[in-house]
Amino acid sequence: MSSKIDQILRTVLTRAVPKDAERRRILKLSQQVIESVSSAARRFSLNTEVSLEGSVAKDTWISGEADIDVFLKVDSRLDSSVFKTMCLKVAKEALRNYKPRTRFSDHPYVEAFIGKCRVDVVPCYNVDKGMWRSATDRTPYHTQYVKQHLNQELRNEVRLLKRFMKGTGTYGAEIRTGGFSGMLCEILILHYKSLLNTLKSATEWRDGMVIDIENHYKGDIEEVRDLFDQPLIVIDPVDKARNVAAAVRHERLWEFVSASRAFLKKPSLNFFYPGGQRKISSSGIRRRIQKRETSIVGIKVSKINVPIDVFWGQIYKAERCLANLLRGKGFSVIRTCSFSDEDDLNIIILELDEKRLPKTVKQFGPPVERRIESERFLLTHLKSTDTVSGPWIEKDRWVVLKFRRYTDVEKVLKDYLSDGGRNIGIPVTISKAIKKEGYEILVNYQIGKYLYNKKFAEFMSRYLSGRPTWMNT
């Protein structure tokens, strides 16, 4: 290990490993939550086992970033409605002093903040291994597996890897990020034994990379790839039918790979703590939008009340639908993305090389060989008033020059969003919000209007640079 890297890792460890005082405080808090949940369960006569799971249980949390995950393991013979009724009631009662909120992933759970510490109370079924009834039933087995296999040294390597992923924007399995989960970090360290070894290996990762630490598939990579069609495949040690890396999108995977290469080539603390990024003022961003020789179009929609993962799934889908709409009309879409402060500001960004298209477009018809289709093509275009020239024959196909229906991006968006956009596939919650609350189209400098929102300003600043933050180090 180069002394430079060594020095950086030691600095990160100093910051990332919880000190004894924090450890005591978090464990005491966890114990209180467990007791409070147990007592509420007894009060409501819910037969359940209450356990501490997640990074606190596994001792892999990063100092100052502890989330306490308490699980309610209920009898697996109970009806699934128990999650929505009794479990929620118990969890809310237990956290009643901390403004508990119902949240939703595979099923509902309860979240609250005690001080700055997030506490999640999550129901699952108490099942034998492999007899999963809900998505969270594996978690206790995960906790158990990791606790068994990680020693103190490896736990700190997990902390280093998590911090590296947070610093490079690749951490987090929720739809918003599509990155690496905590559990995935732990398995990577179990497999590669250290952060440094993980990064070194990542530099050479190939698409469809397979890691199977429990050797469930006995090295049969082809079978694994047939089963899991994802860019990174990490077989769950407690469930051979599951890819722990299923949530990792191509972009996050390859960002992690390229960040690994960059860090090894030119090590810097910035990969772990990118705080050094210079902030750009909102007037600076305004200037850069105006100077940029492209057209940046924002579609602002109002607050949408759905669970956060559902929300991100839907806004990403809307983003894809709008991009496809514009591509279909002939616009050259350079890049798209979606911003949300997860409160009331949601803006879908579509960047085009130009907001106006040429008025004419060359349109290919069928091969002349195909008689019926050719006749239909000629009938359509010969007398049509939007035919500029032709039809003529190029090689063996009919071609015609037409006037475009749409040349202006705002006109396209207005026409297709006027009914909420269901026809182009905008998801129902966003479509409803558009119909009810309206929407706003912001072109270039008009986007400046919302830069008062700090999160949005940061987002646009990163967007305009277009580079992973670590690339500027």
Added chain:
Amino acid sequence: MSSKIDQILRTVLTRAVPKDAERRRILKLSQQVIESVSSAARRFSLNTEVSLEGSVAKDTWISGEADIDVFLKVDSRLDSSVFKTMCLKVAKEALRNYKPRTRFSDHPYVEAFIGKCRVDVVPCYNVDKGMWRSATDRTPYHTQYVKQHLNQELRNEVRLLKRFMKGTGTYGAEIRTGGFSGMLCEILILHYKSLLNTLKSATEWRDGMVIDIENHYKGDIEEVRDLFDQPLIVIDPVDKARNVAAAVRHERLWEFVSASRAFLKKPSLNFFYPGGQRKISSSGIRRRIQKRETSIVGIKVSKINVPIDVFWGQIYKAERCLANLLRGKGFSVIRTCSFSDEDDLNIIILELDEKRLPKTVKQFGPPVERRIESERFLLTHLKSTDTVSGPWIEKDRWVVLKFRRYTDVEKVLKDYLSDGGRNIGIPVTISKAIKKEGYEILVNYQIGKYLYNKKFAEFMSRYLSGRPTWMNT
């Protein structure tokens, strides 16, 4: 046969079949040319057989459009230089009163006009069938074959077919047209027995259609297609290694096919005699160019002194090179074509949807997986001043937003033609002309400057309509 078609064909025949007086005049003229060539050959002691070939010999010429082809068959043991020396001398001497001009196809020949009748005196070797030494050696065998197989009725069907092809712009095997030769018309009639049957069959032609009237290949279509990679394959009855339709370009083939369908659907004399086309005034063309929502760019080059088929080959090549240049720079090229009055006005036309490009362009890099290429890509673009944004990762590839080097079509053309354009593949004769005499770039209304030339005005009028002339009937 519908009475409408019947009536049209009778009208065409009345015009196309030569009357006795014309027949006598043409045959007498042919005889005179033969005698004059024979006598010149004797005078220069060239041992040769002089024969009448082509449509006059075969009696398949169209009234008023006779070309007299007289062949000089020389001893096949003579050196090939005899074509360039003795044969030319003899031919020129024979036609000395008619301003004989040397022309060139596979080898040189002599052309002259006696009144309005074109006379070609062409040398070939007197060879046994199959022992071809030059491209014209087959012609006497063709003449003989067609004379043997065509009766009076079929000869008139040939005239109908030739007239149909002339009327629809698909007649002529020279590079300029890339259409159907006279010989090909004769074989089609020998095969299909009548114009009407030829047209009916053509409506159902498929790409790679094979006609083998002498059954040289015994129905082995696959073997034929392996040998001849052309859209229409008509095996030469006197030479199984030759495709009589080799010169037919896709466009002409499919124009003939679609004209056949259109004629059978809605018969009209216009398919044979499109003279009815309304002429557009040059001011009308000017207006249409200006109103058209595209950019029409003309590149005018000066007179080029090369044989006419070489000239057309080269100007088409230059057209393709220029189109590829512009496409490579990101322009959307709608259509290209080349005009020449075969005298001193040559204009290559390139129609673009816009003459200016957006200033930015999205550029894809290598997959992140490829480490060396990725590093090179990042090195290139990270510090480059023409990088607008990025690099970022899309799916598994690097992407970057760049400023374009060229946004204006005139600038591209000027830069790449400044040295004559050899670097982009402009053929040497045209490149030399550009370097010596210069060139002119004409954008939209500037093209109007050359519309005083009637042929060019006609050409632009047809170009702007963009339709085969028969389509407007």
